[in-house]
Amino acid sequence: MNPKQSSNPVTRVKKPEPSKDSPDWIIWAAWADRITFEEIRKVTGLTESKVIAHMRKSLKPSSFRLWRKRASTQSIKHQKLFRHRRSQYSEE
Secondary structure (H helix, E strand, O other), rough: OHHOOOOOOOOOOOOOOOOOHHHHHHHHHHOOOOOOOHHHHHOOOHHHHOOOHHHHHOHHHHHHHHHHHHHOOHHOHHHHHHHHHHHHHHHO
């Protein structure tokens, strides 16, 4: 059956998730807001500092600065900080 004739819609993703054994997955996961450093460590075994070093080596300097600013201000990149801030909002 032709995909255009299918009754189910086909979802196209601009940047699909790379395979988890690829070095590109680390970069993809580090940019993703909902993937914490703890989850990256579970999959790859890399600590937060190793992920930062990998990003510094792999990205252009300006892209690294943008990512670093974003990762350090996003509360959800660190599970403990995310849970702490979420508990503050639920108490109000």
